[in-house]
Amino acid sequence: MFTHRLTERIKEMENPVVAGLDPRLEYLPESIIHEAVGLHGKTFKAAGYAIRKFNEQVIDVLCDMVPAIKPQFAYYELYGLEGLSALYDTVAYAKGKGLLVIGDGKRNDIGSTAKAYSDAWLGKTNLFGTDVFGLDLDALTVNPYLGIDGIRPFIDTCVQYGKGIFVLVKTSNESSGEIQDLKVGEQTVYERVASLVAQWSEGLIDEYGYSPVGAVVGATYPEQAKKTRQLMPNSYILVPGYGAQGGTAKDCIPSFHKDGTGAVINASRSLVFAYKTKRWSSIYNGENYLEIIREEAVRMKKEIKEAFSEKIEEGELHE
Amino acid sequence: MFTHRLTERIKEMENPVVAGLDPRLEYLPESIIHEAVGLHGKTFKAAGYAIRKFNEQVIDVLCDMVPAIKPQFAYYELYGLEGLSALYDTVAYAKGKGLLVIGDGKRNDIGSTAKAYSDAWLGKTNLFGTDVFGLDLDALTVNPYLGIDGIRPFIDTCVQYGKGIFVLVKTSNESSGEIQDLKVGEQTVYERVASLVAQWSEGLIDEYGYSPVGAVVGATYPEQAKKTRQLMPNSYILVPGYGAQGGTAKDCIPSFHKDGTGAVINASRSLVFAYKTKRWSSIYNGENYLEIIREEAVRMKKEIKEAFSEKIEEGELHE
Numbered sequence: 001m002f003t004h005r006l007t008e009r010i011k012e013m014e015n016p017v018v019a020g021l022d023p024r025l026e027y028l029p030e031s032i033i034h035e036a037v038g039l040h041g042k043t044f045k046a047a048g049y050a051i052r053k054f055n056e057q058v059i060d061v062l063c064d065m066v067p068a069i070k071p072q073f074a075y076y077e078l079y080g081l082e083g084l085s086a087l088y089d090t091v092a093y094a095k096g097k098g099l100l101v102i103g104d105g106k107r108n109d110i111g112s113t114a115k116a117y118s119d120a121w122l123g124k125t126n127l128f129g130t131d132v133f134g135l136d137l138d139a140l141t142v143n144p145y146l147g148i149d150g151i152r153p154f155i156d157t158c159v160q161y162g163k164g165i166f167v168l169v170k171t172s173n174e175s176s177g178e179i180q181d182l183k184v185g186e187q188t189v190y191e192r193v194a195s196l197v198a199q200w201s202e203g204l205i206d207e208y209g210y211s212p213v214g215a216v217v218g219a220t221y222p223e224q225a226k227k228t229r230q231l232m233p234n235s236y237i238l239v240p241g242y243g244a245q246g247g248t249a250k251d252c253i254p255s256f257h258k259d260g261t262g263a264v265i266n267a268s269r270s271l272v273f274a275y276k277t278k279r280w281s282s283i284y285n286g287e288n289y290l291e292i293i294r295e296e297a298v299r300m301k302k303e304i305k306e307a308f309s310e311k312i313e314e315g316e317l318h319e
Numbered sequence: 320m321f322t323h324r325l326t327e328r329i330k331e332m333e334n335p336v337v338a339g340l341d342p343r344l345e346y347l348p349e350s351i352i353h354e355a356v357g358l359h360g361k362t363f364k365a366a367g368y369a370i371r372k373f374n375e376q377v378i379d380v381l382c383d384m385v386p387a388i389k390p391q392f393a394y395y396e397l398y399g400l401e402g403l404s405a406l407y408d409t410v411a412y413a414k415g416k417g418l419l420v421i422g423d424g425k426r427n428d429i430g431s432t433a434k435a436y437s438d439a440w441l442g443k444t445n446l447f448g449t450d451v452f453g454l455d456l457d458a459l460t461v462n463p464y465l466g467i468d469g470i471r472p473f474i475d476t477c478v479q480y481g482k483g484i485f486v487l488v489k490t491s492n493e494s495s496g497e498i499q500d501l502k503v504g505e506q507t508v509y510e511r512v513a514s515l516v517a518q519w520s521e522g523l524i525d526e527y528g529y530s531p532v533g534a535v536v537g538a539t540y541p542e543q544a545k546k547t548r549q550l551m552p553n554s555y556i557l558v559p560g561y562g563a564q565g566g567t568a569k570d571c572i573p574s575f576h577k578d579g580t581g582a583v584i585n586a587s588r589s590l591v592f593a594y595k596t597k598r599w600s601s602i603y604n605g606e607n608y609l610e611i612i613r614e615e616a617v618r619m620k621k622e623i624k625e626a627f628s629e630k631i632e633e634g635e636l637h638e
Contacts, residue, residue: 022432025447033447042447074428074435078444080453084403106427108462109393110492110564113341116393125397128344128352128361134399143427145464146490147497171465173429178466182511184501189508192501245429 002138002164003210003236006100007261009067015301016260018102018238019062020268021090022072023051025079027273029289048082055090058272059097061290065297068100068138070238070266091135100138102238102264106168108143108150115153122165123157139164141216141238144193148200151213155200158212164236165213167200169193169228172218172241190224194231201234208261210236217255219247219265225254229262230318237263243270249300249307256308258317265304271296321457321483322529322555325419326580328386334620335579337421337557338381339587340409341391342370344398346592348608367401374409377591378416380609384616387419387457389557389585410454419457421557421583425487427462427469434472441484442476458483460535460557463512467519470532474519477531483555484532486519488512488547491537491560509543513550520553527580529555536574538566538584544573548581549637556582562589568619568626575627577636584623590615 010016025033025047032050040046059069069090076087091101107117121140124131142154144167154165170180170190180190187195194215201211214236217225229237237255241247242265255263274280274296275289284292311317329335344352344366351369359365378388388409395406410420426436440459443450461473463486473484489499489509499509506514513534520530530553536544538560548556556574560566561584574582593599593615594608603611630636 024435026445037447042449044444044446047444047446072428072432072435074426074432074439077439078435078453079446080439080444081400081404081407085400088400106462107393108425108427109391110490110559113391113393116343116391116397120393120396120399125363125366125399126345127363127366127398128356130361134397143425143462143464145462145487145498146492147494147499149492149494168464171429173465173468175466175468178515179464179508179512180466182501182503182508184503184508189498189501189503193498196497240429 001162001206002158002212003206004208005138006067006164006236006264007208007210009100010261010264013065013067015066016264017066017271017297017300017304018068018070018264018266019058019066019271020070020072020104020266021055021058021272022075022268023054024075025050027269027276028054029275030286044080044082047079048086051076051079051083051086052089055086056093057290058293059094059099061294062297063097063099065301066099068102068264069094070102070104072268073103073105088135091137102139102141102166103135103137104141106141106143108146110146111149111153114150118154118157122154122163123161137163139166139214141166141168143168144196148196151200155213159204163212166216166236166238167193167197167213169197169215170217170221170224172220172245172247176218191227191231194228197235198232201232205234210234210262214238216240219251220245222251222254229255239263239265243267249303250310252304253307253311253317256317258312260308267300271300320481320525321477321531322525323527324457325386325483325555325583326527326529328419329580329583332384332386334385335583336385336590336616336619336623337387337389337583337585338377338385338590339389339391339423339585340374340377340591341394341587342373343394344369346588346595347373349605363399363401366398367405370395370398370402370405371408374405375412376609377612378413378418380613381616382416382418384620385418387421387583388413389421389423391587392422392424407454410456421458421460421485422454422456423460425460425462427465429465430468430472433469437473437476441473441482442480456482458485458533460485460487462487463515467515470519474532478523482531485535485555485557486512486516486532488516488534489536489540489543491539491564491566495537510546510550513547516554517551520551524553529553529581533557535559538570539564541570541573548574558582558584562586568622569629571623572626572630572636575636577631579627586619590619
C-alpha cells in the first residue's frame with residue numbers, strides 16, 4: 001500500500017520532504033543546457049535530454065534523503081513528446097533508486113474518463129486484451145470539482161494496486177479562496193471537500209491509520225490546515241507552498257500528526273533550484289549545483305524538524 | 320480569434336456538433352486492430368498506430384460536416400507516449416483539414432504552473448530563448464477550483480494567440496452536484512463559477528459578442544443550463560453529455576442563443592462509435608463504420624436543428 005510505503009520511507013529518512021521535479025529549462029544549470037544544445041540544437045529533443053540529465057543527477061543526490069519525488073506534469077507537457085518521454089524516464093529512474101513517485105497532474109473528469117486517467121497513471125492499460133502497467137506511479141493528485149464519480153475510479157485503482165491519490169482541498173495559491181472559501185452553511189467549500197475525503201476514506205484504513213485517499217492543503221494556509229487535519233484524520237496531506245511560495249517550515253506543521261507522520265511537504269523550486277536562490281548565490285560557482293541542492297535538503301530537513309519540535313512543545317499537535 | 324473562427328465554422332457547417340475523439344481500443348473497428356497488431360504486435364506502438372489511423376479516417380469523413388473535434392486527453396495518455404504521439408498527429412491532421420481543435424484536458428494548477436500548461440497546449444514554449452508553438456490547440460477545457468490565479472495565464476494566452484478556454488461550470492456527470500450544487504448564500508457554487516466566467520470575460524468580447532472564456536455545462540442539466548446561459552451571456556458553452564450519457568437534443572438547446580450561436584454540443588461515443596450502438600447494429604457489417612459515422616452525424620445535425628426550431632417556437636430562447 002502506498003501509505004504504508006510512504007510512512008516507512010519517511011521514518012527511514014527521518015524526513016517528510018518530497019522533492020518537486022519541475023524542470024524549467026530557464027532554471028537548469030548552464031553546463032547541462034550547453035551539452036544538450038551542442039548535441040541536439042535548440043530543439044524539443046535537446047529540452048528532453050537536458051531535463052532527463054538534470055533529473056537523474058538530482059535523484060542521485062537526494063535519493064537517500066527524501067522519501068519521494070513529485071514531478072509536476074505541466075513542466076513535461078511544456079516540452080511536448082520529448083518532455084513527456086523525459087517524464088517517463090525520470091519516473092523509471094527514481095523508482096530504480098527506491099524513491100516513491102507522486103505524479104502532480106491534478107487530473108479530473110467524469111467517471112469513464114477518470115477511469116482512463118487512473119489506468120494510465122496508476123493502474124494498467126488494457127492493450128488488446130492484456131492489462132499492462134503504464135507509468136505505474138505510486139500516487140497522483142486529483143481535482144474534486146466533479147464529485148465522487150470522478151474520484152471513485154481512482155480509489156478503485158488505489159485499492160487494486162496499492163496506490164494513492166491526493167485530492168485538492170485547500171490549494172496554496174492566493175486566489176484559492178475564490179471558490180474554496182465560499183461559505184456553504186456552517187462550512188466552507190474546502191471544509192466540505194475535506195469531509196468528503198474523510199467519507200471516501202471509510203473502510204480503507206491501513207495498519208498505520210491511513211487511507212489511500214489523501215489531500216492537498218497548502219502551507220500558505222496554516223490556520224485552515226489545522227481544521228482540515230481534524231476533518232481528515234486518516235488522510236496523508238501533501239503540503240505545497242513551502243519555500244518559493246512563501247510558506248514557512250512552521251506553517252507546514254499543522255498538517256502533521258503528533259508522531260510525525262500524516263503529511264509530506266513538497267519543495268520544488270526552493271530545493272531543486274536552490275542554486276538560483278539568494279541563500280546560496282554567494283556560494284554557487286556554476287558547477288556546484290548538486291552540492292547546493294544536497295546542502296539545502298539537509299537545511300530543510302533540520303528546519304522542519306525544529307519547527308515540528310517547537311509545535312509539539314506548544315502542544316499544538318494531536319494524535 | 321477562436322470564438323470568431325468557431326462562429327464562422329458553425330454557420331458554414333450549419334452544425335454545432337463537435338466530434339469527440341476518445342479512441343478506446345476496445346471500440347475500434349476489428350480491421351484496424353487486426354492491421355495494427357499485425358504490424359506491431361500487442362504493443363503500445365500498435366495502439367498508437369490504430370488510434371492514428373482511426374482518427375484520420377473519422378476526420379476525413381466528418382471534416383466537411385462538423386466545426387471542430389474534441390480529443391479527450393485521457394484516452395491518449397492511457398496509451399502512453401505512443402498514445403500521446405497519436406494525439407499530436409491527430410491534431411495536426413485535423414487542422415490540416417480545416418477543423419478547429421478543442422483539447423479536453425481539464426487542466427488546472429497554481430499560476431506559474433497554469434502558465435506552463437497554457438504555453439504547452441495553447442501558446443508557445445520557450446525553447447532555449449526562442450518561443451515556439453507546441454501542439455497549438457484552438458481551445459482547452461480548464462477546471463476552476465483554484466480560482467482566477469489558475470485561469471489568468473490561460474486567458475492571457477487566449478488574448479495573445481487568439482485561443483479559447485472552456486471553464487468547467489456544471490459538469491454532465493451524476494455526482495456533479497456534490498460540490499457544484501452546494502448553496503452559497505442565494506447562489507449555488509456552479510452559479511458562482513458562471514458569474515466568475517462572466518466577470519473574467521469583461522473587456523474581451525469579440526464582434527460576435529463572445530469572449531475567449533467559455534464554459535462547460537452538461538446536457539444532462541437543462542434547467543441549470545437556462546440559468547448559466549443568462550449568467551454568462553458572452554461565453555461559448557461546450558455541452559457534453561449528449562447521446563451516450565443520456566442528454567437529448569432538446570436538453571442541449573438551452574445553452575444556445577436565439578441566433579443558433581453560443582454553444583457547441585459534443586458527441587463522442589454516440590457519434591464516433593455509432594457503429595457500436597443499438598441504433599446502427601442491424602446495418603453494421605464490420606466494414607461500413609465510416610458510412611455509419613457519417614449517417615449518424617447527418618442524423619444528429621437534423622435532430623438538433625429540429626429541437627432548436629421547437630424551442631424557438633416555444634419562445635424559450637433569448638437573444
